[in-house]
Amino acid sequence: MPAVISAAGLARTFTTQRGPVEAVRGIDLTVHEGEILGFLGPNGAGKTTTLRMLTTLLKPTGGTATVAGHDLATDPVGVRRASGYVAQSGGVDPQISVREELVTQGRMYRLGKSEALARAGELARDLDLTDLLDRPCGALSGGQRRRLDIAMALTHRPRVLFLDEPTTGLDPGSRADLWDLVRRLRDEHGTTVFLTTHYLDEADALADRLVVVDQGTVAAEGTPGALKLRYGGSLDATLQDTFLAITGRRPAPADAAPVAV
Incomplete structure (x- = not known):
């Protein structure tokens, strides 16, 4: 299948009072059309920094x-037009209705009023929100x-x-x-999904392929089945073994300055 996301040596260094910190040290990554990619790693591994770069929120x-x-x-701009992004904290206005939020989003993407209303109804049906359209988002x-x-x-x-x-x-x-x-987004619409998660059962259940990162580099990758076969046992044990191996090569304290990733 063709690659929808492709990265080579993707890196991000932050400047701090203690000096430069390499949050992402060089990610090589390929995500294929219609694939659900699970992007895993311990806290501070560089997951969110990588995702923010791929969504143009942070310059590499x-x-x-x-x-x-x-x-x-x-x-x-082309990247943003082809991408949809759901942040950890979300971003809805609690004071307005679900319908108003969806229509406003459509208008921001330059849909006409009637087109935005129609798209809001379509999304509500697809995502089981029809009965909630007049409810305030805060409720x-x-x-x-x-x-x-x-x-x-x-x-x-979006394609991704x-x-x-x-x-x-x-x-x-x-x-x-x-x-x-x-799963329905992938199976019915062909959407490519880039998923970061801390839940190993979620990664095992959803992802077609996994990429495990730590210290801003790829530590392991493959299908859940291939990783289990390679390391033995459950996915939890597989990734725990990987994280244990990674822990043994933590950077010096100056490199480990806290960075929001």
């Missing part, structure tokens, strides 16, 4: 990358709010959907519903 300080054929450096449950976040990210029909730890804080039922939604 090294390397190159393309998303849906658009170069991060030379065509960031939604955690699972409902995450579905709305994803609906907003899909307004412009970036999800940054989308099920954090959700109850088991809401997590299962969101897993089903992600």
Whole structure:
């Protein structure tokens, strides 16, 4: 399958009072059309920094990358048009209704009023939000709010959907519903999904392929089945073994200055 996301030596260095900190040291990455990629790693591994670079929210300080054929450096507008992004914290206005939020998002993508209303209804049907259209966003449950976040990210029909730890804080039922939604996006719409998560069961259940990162580099990659076969045991044990191996080569304290990743 063709590559929708491609990165070579993607890097980001932050300047701090203690000196430069390499949050991402050189990521080589390929994500294929219609694939769900699980992007895993311990806290501070560089997951969110990598995701923010791929969504043009943060400029790389090294390397190159393309998303849906658009170069991060030379065509960031093209990257944004081809991408949908759901941040960890979401971004809805609690004071307005679900319908108003979806229509506003459509208008921001330059849809006409009637087109934005129609798209809002379509998204509500696809993401089981129809009965909630007139409810204030602030009155939604955690699972409902995450579905709305994803609906907003899909307004412009992106080829790639970036999800940054989308099920954090959700109850088991809401997590299962969101897993089903992600699968449907891939199976019914061909959407490519780039998923960061801390939950190993989530990665095992959803991802077609996994990339494990630490200290800003790729430590392991492969399908969940291949990683289990390579290391033996469950995915939890596999990734624990990987993290244990990584822990033995932590950087010097100056390199380990806290950075929001």
